[in-house]
Amino acid sequence: MKVTALETLTIAEFPFLFWLRVHTDVGIVGTGETFWAPGPVASYIHDNVAPYLIGKDPRDIELHDRTLGSVYVGARDSGAEVRGNSAVNIALWDIYGQALGEPLWRLLGGRTHQTVPIYNTCAGYKHVRASKKNSLFERTEDWSLQAGDSNDGPYEDLLAWRFDAGKLAKSLLSEGIGAMKIWPFDIAAEASNGTRISLSDLDKALEPFKRIRDAVGRDMEIMVELHGLWTLPPALRIAEALKPYDVAWLEEPIRYNELDAMAELARHTSTPIAASERLASRQMFKQLIDKRAASVIMIDLAWCGGLSEARKIANMAEASELPVTLHDCTGPIVYAASCALSATLPNAVYQEAVRAYFTGWYTEIVADLPPVTEGRVAPLDGAGLGMRLREELFERPDATVRRTGV
Structure with a gap:
C-alpha cells in the first residue's frame, strides 16, 4: 500500500478547523x-509532508512519526508542524484500521x-x-451577550452557566452527565491581563459555583477552566476562594x-491542577510530570502529535500514578x-x-x-475511525480544497 495524495479542507464558517x-x-x-491557524498547517502539509509521505506505506506509522517529528523547528510545541503532524498521524491510524477491518480502539490495545x-x-x-469576534489574537467569548440572546438549540450552555448555572447543572444531571466545566474567571483576567483579581470580581466569578451547589449539592463535579490567563498571585487567590466548592480541578x-x-x-493548594492541552511531545509532558506541576494530565490529540504520541504520554503518566483526560473542544474527527x-x-x-x-x-x-448514554461515551466500532467527512463539505462555496498528488 502506498500514499498517492494528500488533500486538505478548510471551511470559512469554521475558521479554526483543518x-x-x-x-x-x-x-x-x-x-x-487539527485546530487553530489552518492556513500555515495546510502550507506545511503540502510543501513539506507531501513530498516525504507520497509513495510511502502509510502503515509505517512509527517511522513517519519519527521522521516528521525530527524537523529543525516546531518539533517541541504545538506550532503548525506539530498540528499538521497530529492530523497526519490520526489519518494514518484510520488507514491502518480500515486495512485490517478493525476499529481504532482494537488497534490501540x-x-x-x-x-x-x-x-x-x-x-x-x-x-x-465564524463571527466578527473570531481572530487569532482575540478571545471568542462575547461577554456582552445576555440570557436569551441565542436560540440555536436547547444546549446554549455558555450563556446557561453565566446566567443560571444551577438550572444548567440540573439539565446535565437529567441526562446522566455528572461533571461540567466553566470559566467565569476569564472576564477578570482579560481586564487585568491576569495580574490581579479584585475581591468584587472574585465574588462575581464565584456566583456560578454557589448556584450549582445550591441547586444540586455535591452531585455535580465542577471543573474550572482558567485558560492559562493568570500570574501566580491571583491564581493562588482563586484556588483558595474555590475551596468551599470542592471543585474537581483547576485547569491550566x-x-x-x-x-x-x-x-x-x-504545592500551595489541595485542589488538583490539570494541564496541559497545549503541550506537545512526551518530552514536554515528562517535564510537567517530573515537576509535579499537575496531578491530572490533559492531552489533546490535535496538538500533542496525534494518537501515537498521546498514548505514550498517557503511559508515562500511568507510570507516575497520574490520571489522564483527553481534551476535545475542537472537531468531530479528534473527538472520535x-x-x-x-x-x-x-x-x-x-x-x-x-x-x-x-x-x-x-x-x-x-x-x-x-x-x-447516561453521561458516558463509547467508541465507534467501525473500521479505523468509524467515520468519514461528508462529501458535500468539499462542494461548499466557502470550502478551500487543496490536493497534492494524484
Whole structure:
C-alpha cells in the first residue's frame, strides 16, 4: 500500500478547523484533523509532508512519526508542524484500521473501559463558528451577550452557566452527565491581563459555583477552566476562594509552559491542577510530570502529535500514578479518535465533550459519532475511525480544497 495524495479542507464558517485526507493506491482514505491557524498547517502539509509521505506505506506509522517529528523547528510545541503532524498521524491510524477491518480502539490495545464518563464543557453553538469576534489574537467569548440572546438549540450552555448555572447543572444531571466545566474567571483576567483579581470580581466569578451547589449539592463535579490567563498571585487567590466548592480541578491556571510557577501553585493548594492541552511531545509532558506541576494530565490529540504520541504520554503518566483526560473542544474527527483512545487507557478518568457540538454542528461534518448514554461515551466500532467527512463539505462555496498528488 502506498500514499498517492494528500488533500486538505478548510471551511470559512469554521475558521479554526483543518481537515486532512490521505489517499492510497488501494482506495482507502484516512481522515485527520487539527485546530487553530489552518492556513500555515495546510502550507506545511503540502510543501513539506507531501513530498516525504507520497509513495510511502502509510502503515509505517512509527517511522513517519519519527521522521516528521525530527524537523529543525516546531518539533517541541504545538506550532503548525506539530498540528499538521497530529492530523497526519490520526489519518494514518484510520488507514491502518480500515486495512485490517478493525476499529481504532482494537488497534490501540483493546478496551479497558466499555464506556468513559464525559464532562460537559459548557460552550455554545457558535463557539467555533465564524463571527466578527473570531481572530487569532482575540478571545471568542462575547461577554456582552445576555440570557436569551441565542436560540440555536436547547444546549446554549455558555450563556446557561453565566446566567443560571444551577438550572444548567440540573439539565446535565437529567441526562446522566455528572461533571461540567466553566470559566467565569476569564472576564477578570482579560481586564487585568491576569495580574490581579479584585475581591468584587472574585465574588462575581464565584456566583456560578454557589448556584450549582445550591441547586444540586455535591452531585455535580465542577471543573474550572482558567485558560492559562493568570500570574501566580491571583491564581493562588482563586484556588483558595474555590475551596468551599470542592471543585474537581483547576485547569491550566497559569500559562501552560510556565512549569515552575504551576508547580509552585500545586504545592500551595489541595485542589488538583490539570494541564496541559497545549503541550506537545512526551518530552514536554515528562517535564510537567517530573515537576509535579499537575496531578491530572490533559492531552489533546490535535496538538500533542496525534494518537501515537498521546498514548505514550498517557503511559508515562500511568507510570507516575497520574490520571489522564483527553481534551476535545475542537472537531468531530479528534473527538472520535479521543473516545477510542480513552476507552483503551486504564488511567483515563474523563473524556471531554460538548453536548452543543455532538448534538449540533458535528452532525454537519460527519454522519456517525460516538454514542453518549447516561453521561458516558463509547467508541465507534467501525473500521479505523468509524467515520468519514461528508462529501458535500468539499462542494461548499466557502470550502478551500487543496490536493497534492494524484
